[in-house]
Each structure stands twice: as structure tokens, then as C-alpha cells.
Amino acid sequence: MTIHEVEDIDATALQVYLLRVRHPADDADRLAARAGLRPGEVTRAEALLYGLGLLQPSPAGGWVAVSPESAADQLLAPVEADILAQRITMAAAREQFQSLSGEYVAARGMRSAEISIEVVEGIGNTRAVIDDLARTCTESVETLMPGVPTDEAIDAAVPLDLELLSRGVGIRVLMQHSARTHRVGLRYAETIGAAGAQVRSAGTLPSRMLIYDRRCAVLPLDPLHTGTGVALVRDPSALSFLCQVFDHCWDDGIDIPVTAGAGEAGDGVPNGLEREVLRLMAVGRSNDDIAEQLGISRRSVSRLVSQLMAHLGATSRFQAGARAALNGWLG
Template identity: 60%
Template sequence: MTSGEGADGERELDADILRVYQLRVTNPTDGLSRLAARAGLTPEEAARAEVRLLALGLLQRSPSGGWVAIDPESAADHLLAPVEQEILEKRIAMAATREQLLALSGDYVEARSLRSIRSSIENVAGIDNIRAVVDDLVRTCAGTLDVLVPGGGQSEAGIRFATPLDLDLLARGVRIRALFQHTARRHRATLQYMRRIASAGAEVRSSSTLPARMQIYDRECAVLPIDQEDTGAGVAIVRDPAILAYVSRVFDQCWADGTDVAEHAETPCVSGPSGTEREVLHLLAEGRTNEEIARLLGLSQRSVSRTVAALMARLDAGNRFQAGAAAVLRGWLD
């Protein structure tokens, strides 16, 4: 292309255009043919160069005829003034918007302080709202997260939501203790999730039964389930010191009765019980608690919890009642 034609030419000044511009500076009264001859161009090429220079503001028509070359600085001021004005207006609008948003900072801090009153209990309904609250709690959690996860296998959506949050907490040095039910170990996706967070540093245990789902952040805020018949899923965000102390004791007791997931083999053994295991099974069938079994047999609660968990895994039982029934069917209590 000559004289800067085409898409790229619109942005560049080639040698022909620059030559015509220089000649117009020194020979403003030359006709087109004379100018073209000086530049070594055809009249058509010289005309196209002048049109490009005119578009850039580098040439202006002279009242007496011919052309007047304009210095580049003046041409730039004239050509870019509208663009610069538009940029200035956008910057002013951006500054005004930023000022409006920053003006809300005080309201946000005040609202957070009200929300964080330690005697408050906040009800949150709807899965999206609950997840937004959990995101906020995870972001501000600094020390510990204690979790009870009752039931068997967890939903894939729940696992997808929880995994990155847990890994982020662990990466920040937050201590996570997660307690599942034994039946969760028989759900492949849940077991993989348990192992994944455990490999990242979480402490993961399982127990025969759990009272309710709960999450306790830094021992300062607890997320507890509530009945929401009309609105669907719902939780209570609890910061009341008395309630927090109670749910923390509940968690600690459940945690003490749990057994590390890593201690269990992937494939349950179906061999009969040993002497101690048989005694534990008999007391289990009588409805005795782990604490009572430990006292009657002179064992530690930790040892009893481990034995009960192993027996339930071998019997493929979801709770203590199912374990007793399965043991009777297998003849283990004869």
C-alpha cells in the first residue's frame, strides 16, 4: 500500500506521507503536480498523502489557496482534545463512584460489629445465603474449625463446596477437626474427601452416632441447623457465649469418642470377635454407653471407642443398634 492506506496505514505514517509533509512545510504554495514531482510520487499518491495529513490535522487549507503545514504539537492538541475530554469525564465519574462506595465503609463496619455481638443469634435461610455466610466465616477464621458431620455419604455438591474452603483454611494454618459417622467411610466420594483434607493436615475421625451437624469457628461462632419448614434449609449463626460453651463441650465429647479414619482398613474384616470384643458387644447390645463399657471392663474410653468403631465396620452397621442386631445374626453373641 502507498501513502498509509488500509487499517494499519491509518495508524502509521509511511515515508511517502512524511516526505509530502516535509515538502509542504518548505513549499506551501506548490501545486499538486509540482509537489508530486519534488517527492518523486505520482499526483495520485501525493493526493492520498495529503488526505492522510489533513485527517491528522497536520495540513490545513490556506485562505489564499494551497496548504499550510501545522506543527505536530498543535495538531495533536486539536486532534486529541475530544478524546482527552472524554477520558477526563470518565475519570471524574470513576472518582465519584469510588467516593460513594467508600462512604459505605462506616456502615459496613457498623453492621459487622452489630452482627458480631457475642449475645446475638442470627437465622439464615436458603442454601445460597447459607453458603455466603460460610464463605464469610471461612475468610475471617484464624485459629480453629471444629465440624460434626452426621449421616453417611455427603452430597457431591456439598463436597465440591467444602473442599476448596477447607484446603484454604489448612493452607493458612487453621486447625480443622472433622468428625464423621462411621457409615461415611462406605461412601466413596465422602471417603475420598475425608482422606484429601486429612492429607492436607486436617484431623479426621469417625464415630457411631453424632447429635447434629455443627461448625464452630474459632470457638467464637457456631453454625447450627434449624427447622425451616417454609423456607427450606436454614441455620442459626450463634455467638452467644453460653450456647457456644455448650456446643463446644458437645463437640469435645463426640471428638473424644471418635476414632481416626486412618486407623481403619479399607476392607472390613468379617472374622469373629475376640474375647474383649465379645464383652464389648454384649454390653453394646444391652444399650451401654462407651463410658459405661469402659468403666465395667476397666478400659479407657478411647480404647472402647476404637473397638466399637472396628466392630461396626466389620458388621457393616450404621449405628449401635444395627451392630447389635448384626452380631446376633452372625452368632457372635451366643
């Protein structure tokens, strides 16, 4: 009997086993009489116990009960030998794979040097490449994130970002102002911001972009259909230009507060988005102009304008701008 074929020891088998410990010389009829069982039930129970190694034939006739420990050793010895052999095989395989690590890093470095722009197609391959870049990143990750992120995108990004931050990698994320008034965008900004990332927003962004260690940039092949694939840019000249684009957009960005409720007017000093709205109000921009420039809805602009005017006690947009300037909020 193998370990996969071990049967449960029922009450009858247990009773027969304990009686065999005390009466090894009894025949089946005698043991059946002691147990109040039929001889056939005793015979079936003894066959089960023999298969488990708990009974062994006695040279003098009858059965000898074997200790559970000895029976277990006899039954499990082949299994333990197989497990030991598998562990040895696994250790050898792991050592063989680990011996390839140096060659892999060297080959990857050669690929980076030889291929200045690499095209990766398909969502699955794209995710694998991004996972690899994140895993080998050591210094920084910089992201341009136009539009409003989806729940799926955030669920995929947050674990990677938190793992990078835990390794001391610096993260800068630039989102659009519209993300400030969106639940998913705020959740992402607050989650990674609380873990040490820098998060800002800007009115418009040129394209989705990821830059790893300032050595490789990831750009979508089709900005409108991110699942089609990406281009990996390692060419020094092109990469330098993309880093300058990011820095220019970042310098124009406004910090997103880590605290909950970012983007809403409160009783204290206005946050970054509110300052932008006040500044544009002060120079006479309409709600439509403000919405277009900041990349948020006209409804959001109207709500912010009303809250800011109430907060400043202003009866006109000009008066609100003047009072904000006196408070030093437009600097």
C-alpha cells in the same frame, strides 16, 4: 473523533502520511502522482489522517504532518482526564466504604449479642452467611459431616477451608466411616488433612453442624434438605451444649490418614477403620452388625474382613481377633 471512533490506518493512508512529512506543500494531484494513486484516494486518506490528528491544515495551504506522539496526546488527553476523574471518584468511594468497617463490626457484634438464635432461609442466603462467618473466623472451625459429601459440597468447602488454614485457623472435621470408602470423602479428607486440618470418622453422627470460634453454631433447618436454610445459634447455653456434643463425637472418632489409599488393608499396621473392624470381629460381631455400627456397606465390611484375615494369616474370625490382640492392634 473520539477514542471509540479511531479508524485503522491502512497502507494508503500510511503512504500519504509519509509523503506529507516530506512534501507538505504538494496539492492532492501532485501527491497522487508521487504515490501512484488517484487524487480521490489521496483526499480520502488525508481526511482520515486529519480526523486522527496526524495532519493539520497549513496556513500557506496544503497539510502539515504532525508527529504521532503529538497526535496521540491531543486525541487521548480528554480520555486521560476522564480516567483521572474516575480514579478520584473510586478512591473517595472506597474511603467512604472503609469508614463503615468499624460500624459494621460493632453492629454485627450487637446483633450477635441480641439474637441468640437466628433463622436464615434459602441456599443463597445460607452460603452468604457461611462465607461471612468463615471470613471473620479467627480461631477454630469444627464440623460434623454425616453421610457422604457430594462433589458440589466439597468444591465449595475446600477453598474456604484452605483459606482458613492459611490464616492459622484450626479445623477439625468429623465425617462418617462411610466417607472413608468413598472417593469424594477421601479426596476432601486428604486435601485439607495435608494442609493441616484434623480429620476423623465415626460410626454415626447426630446432625450436620458447623461451629465457628465456639461462638456461633450453624445447624440445618431440615437435615434432609440442606438447601432450605440454617439456624445460627449464639445462645451461650445452647452453644455450650452443642460444643459438648461435638467433643463427645470427636473423642469417639478415628483419625483418617492423610496418605492416599486410606481405608484399604495393607502390609503394615492396620489403620483406624481396620482396627475398628478387628475389634468388632474379636467380640463376635457379624458383618451386618459391623456395617450398621460403623455406617459402611456390608460389601465394604466383607472386603475388609477378607483382607484382614489374609493379612493376619487367620483361618477364622476368632483367630484373626486373637492375633490382632497379640500384635497390640486392638488397644
